[in-house]
Amino acid sequence: MEPENDMQPPWRVLKLVVPEMVSDSLQGILLEMGALGLQIIDDETRSIPDHEVPPSDQAELLSTFSNEEGLEARVMARLGAVFQQIPGCESIEVSWHDLFHEDWVAEFKSHWQPLQLGKNIYVIPSWHEASYRLGSPTDLPIYLDPGMAFGTGLHATTALCAEALQAHLEQSPIRQLLDVGTGTGILSIIALKLGAQFALGTDIDPVAVHNALENAAKNEVFDHFEANDKLPDQRGSVHDVVVANILFKPLIGLAPHIAQSIASGGTLYLSGLLQSQESDIRDAYEAQGLSHVRTATKDEWILVQFEKR
Incomplete structure (x- = not known):
């Protein structure tokens, strides 16, 4: 059993499991509603270079919001209206959880894998630095630690x-x-x-x-x-x-x-x-x-x- 944290969490994270075909539309709406950051876990980001995974046609959208009074009611009211307008939103899974400062990096580490950007740029999380092997001498590694900042390349x-x-x-x-x-x-x-x-x-x-x-x-x-x-x-x-x-x-x-x-x-x-x-x-x-x-x-x-x- 995890110890309870009596402090007010600074953030709340909304997790949506959605059909991949509606992912982009929902990303824009979440950002417009004030999401401070958005993490997308889909078939593309689940695959790392030289290691493909079977397609699921599902995407997880993890949106981080400042924890404020009435947050969930406001967000869910807007999303409820959106779900009725966008085909494919009939069976979306929705959940919320608290996010504390000490949980931030753990949240990233659980999902963030090396990925390729551009022709030969590979963004490698710092915790994969020792184990990850580039495929070619021309590959350009970028080692990142997200800390508390946004911007991972995903x-x-x-x-x-x-x-x-x-x-x-x-x-x-x-x-x-x-x-x-x-x-x-x-x-x-x-x-x-x-x-x-x-x-x-x-x-x-x-x-x-x-x-x-x-x-x-x-x-x-x-x-x-x-x-x-x-x-x-x-x-x-x-x-x-x-x-x-x-x-x-x-x-x-x-x-x-x-x-x-x-x-x-x-x-x-x-x-x-x-x-x-x-x-x-x-x-x-x-x-x-x-x-x-x-x-x-x-x-x-x-x-x-x-x-x-």
């Missing part, structure tokens, strides 16, 4: 950003990268390991800032990386590449600051967005004088690329 938007940065670096150098909402620092670390000269990560969460710096040291790029909780345009228009993988509302609110941070001729990659949000995000950033270049999709998620001319 989400489709992280994959979109990693692929965009890798493709960019194959064509052009990156001198000054800005990583808005850096989380664990995963995108900055990937870019630096691929040849970027310098990266600045920003995040409103001081825990994430500390964790990103630790992960930069773990991956031997600390001397080329800085992180803080200041606004994106803190250094003016100096960044030739900016990546922001956060959420729609913060991206709208930060549009003037993000646009101001980009050097003339620079590139902006925005993600954390659903396909249905593309028109509004394009309007917001084109109003800042940026030009739309392309939109990439993965499942129902998108990455929108702009250029500052």
